[in-house]
Amino acid sequence: xxxxxxxxxxxxxxxxxxxxxxxxxxxxxxxxxxxxxxxxxxxxxxxxxxxxxxxxxxxxxxxxxxxxxxxxxxxxxxxxxxxxxxxxxxxxxxxxxxxxxxxxxxxxxxxxxxxxxxxxxxxxxxxxxxxxxxxxxxxxxxxxxxxxxxxxxxxxxxxxxxxxxxxxxxxxxxxxxxxxxxxxxxxxxxxxxxxxxxxxxxxxxxxxxxxxxxxxxxxxxxxxxxxxxxxxxxxxxxxxxxxxxxxxxxxxxxxxxxxxxxx
Numbered sequence: 001x002x003x004x005x006x007x008x009x010x011x012x013x014x015x016x017x018x019x020x021x022x023x024x025x026x027x028x029x030x031x032x033x034x035x036x037x038x039x040x041x042x043x044x045x046x047x048x049x050x051x052x053x054x055x056x057x058x059x060x061x062x063x064x065x066x067x068x069x070x071x072x073x074x075x076x077x078x079x080x081x082x083x084x085x086x087x088x089x090x091x092x093x094x095x096x097x098x099x100x101x102x103x104x105x106x107x108x109x110x111x112x113x114x115x116x117x118x119x120x121x122x123x124x125x126x127x128x129x130x131x132x133x134x135x136x137x138x139x140x141x142x143x144x145x146x147x148x149x150x151x152x153x154x155x156x157x158x159x160x161x162x163x164x165x166x167x168x169x170x171x172x173x174x175x176x177x178x179x180x181x182x183x184x185x186x187x188x189x190x191x192x193x194x195x196x197x198x199x200x201x202x203x204x205x206x207x208x209x210x211x212x213x214x215x216x217x218x219x220x221x222x223x224x225x226x227x228x229x230x231x232x233x234x235x236x237x238x239x240x241x242x243x244x245x246x247x248x249x250x251x252x253x254x255x256x257x258x259x260x261x262x263x
Contacts, residue, residue, distance in 0.1 A: 005106070005107040005108055006050045006105065006106060006107030006108070006190075007047060007048070007049040007050060007107060007108050007109075007110065007128065008049055008050055008051050008052075008053070008102060008105060008107065008108070008109040008110070008190065009044050009047075009049045009051070009052045009053065009109070009110045009112070010052075010053045010054075010055065010095060010098050010102075010109055010110065010111045010112075011037065011040055011041070011044070011052065011053070011054045011055065011112060011113070011114045012055050012091060012094045012095070012111070012112070012113050012114055013025070013027040013037055013054050013055060013056055013057075013063055013113075013114035013115075014055050014056055014057025014058060014060075014085040014088055014094055015027075015057070015058060015088060015115075016058040016059075016088070017029070017115070017239075017240070023059075024059075024062075025058050025059045025062060025063050026114075026115050026239065027040075027063060027114035027115050028062065028063060028066055029115075029239065029245055030249075031117045031239075031245070031248050031249050031252050032249065032252050032253070035066060035070075036114065036115050036116075036117040036239065037054075037063070037066075037067065037114040037115075037117075038067075038070050039117030039118075040112065040113075040114055040116065040117055040119075041067070041070065041076075043117075043119060043120060043121050043124065044110065044112070044121070044124060045076065045078060046121045047110075047121060047124050047125055047128070048078070049078060049110070050078075050079075050107070051078070051079045051080075051081065051101075052078055052079070052080045052081070053080075053081050053082075053083050053098050053101060053102070054067065054080065054081070054082050054083065054114070055083045055084075055085050055094045055095070055097055055098065056082050056083070056084060056085070057084065057085040057086070057087075057088055057094075058088070060082070060084060064082050067080070067082075081101065083097045083098050083101065084097070085097045089202070089207070089208050089209055090202065090206070090208030090209040090210050090211070091184070091208075091209070091210060091211035091212075092197060092200045092208075092209030092210055092211040092213065092214065093208065093209040094211075095111055095197065095211055096194070096197055096198075096209070099194045099197075102190055102191065102194070103191050103194055104191065105190045105191060106190055106191065107189075107190050108128055108131065108187050108188065108189060108190065109187065109188050109190050109193065110124060110127065110128070110185070110186070110187050111185070111186045111187075111188065111211065112124075112184070112185045112186075113184050113185070113238060115238050115239050115240075116183070116184070116185070116235075116236070116237070116238045117248065117252070118234055118235045118236075118237055118248065118251065118252065118255075119141070119183070119185060119235045119236070120235060123141065123228070123230060123235055124185075126228055127139050127141055127185065127186075127187045127228050128187055130226045130228050131187060131189070131226060133226075134224075134226045136161070136224045136225055136226045137188070137189050137192070137218055137223045137224060137225060138186060138187050138188040138189055138193070138218070138225050138226070139186065139187045139225060139226040139227070139228055140154070140162055140165075140182060140183075140185070140186050140215065140225055140226070140227055140228070141183045141185035141186070141228050141230065141236070142154050142162075142180050142181065142182060142183060142227050142228065142229050142230065143180070143181055143183055143229070143230040143233045143235070143236035144179050144180055144181075144229065144230075144233060145179060145181055145233050145236070146179065148176075148178065148179050148180075148181045149168065149176075150168050151168065151181035151182060152165040152166060152167045152168070152181060152182040152212050153165065153166050153167075153168075153171055153175050153176070153178040153180065153181060153182075154178065154180040154181065154182060154227065155175070155178075156180075156227065160227070161224045161225060161226065161227070162215055162219075162225045162226075162227050163215075163216070163219050164215055164216040164219065165182045165212040165213075165215050165216075167210070167212070169205075180229070181236070182212055183230070183235075183236040184211075184212075184238070186211070193214070196214055196217050196218060196221075197211075197214055199214075199217050200213045200214055200217065201213070234251050234255070237251065
């Protein structure tokens with residue numbers, strides 16, 4: 001089932017990637033000799049979004065220059081705009097930076113990370129489709145992993161809808177046993193999401209606005225989100241360290257011949 005509603009994409013690409021121990025912005029670090037964000041763009045472009053917004057921050061000039069070269073080289077005709085996040089105050093804050101561009105739009109917006117190069121086009125498409133199938137306000141891409149340490153855990157209600165996402169640092173011992181995790185990839189309905197995004201608080205140790213917190217805000221208003229569980233957990237891998245980047249490179253080589261059909 002293909003949605004006839006407008007689709008927009010927001011790629012979060014403002015972070016430095018401190019644990020990489022490199023001056024290069026994290027999204028420009030390479031998988032198969034190509035910046036990770038190029039893979040993300042290659043995987044979202046086939047869903048034919050109306051517009052793509054890339055949130056930039058750390059060394060934004062370098063990121064913008066690389067992406068502009070990519071656009072010219074690959075003859076990309078989908079409008080791509082860069083949105084600046086001057087302070088890195090969390091994923092919720094990064095998404096909020098796109099409000100001036102999206103607040104008058106109607107349809108759906110996919111929010112994903114620029115350092116997750118393995119999520120397939122097929123998974124992105126399913127994330128849009130499940131909203132209409134289940135008649136919900138949005139959807140969250142989840143994954144089952146054997147070692148969920150460090151990830152936000154997915155809490156579902158008796159009807160299988162997501163009720164909240166609990167981060168590792170806030171999780172009880174029972175919650176930590178849950179192996180279904182948040183990938184950090186969402187589809188929201190426009191323009192309603194921005195009114196709820198304003199309700200996300202930064203009362204945490206980092207003083208940041210976390211996008212996952214918006215799920216519980218929706219549920220408190222009796223508004224529901226669907227979950228799409230990845231069939232292939234490798235798609236959910238992101239690179240926060242050089243070791244993780246190496247792992248993604250190795251996995252990519254395995255699936256290279258089947259790229260775009262990993263799920």
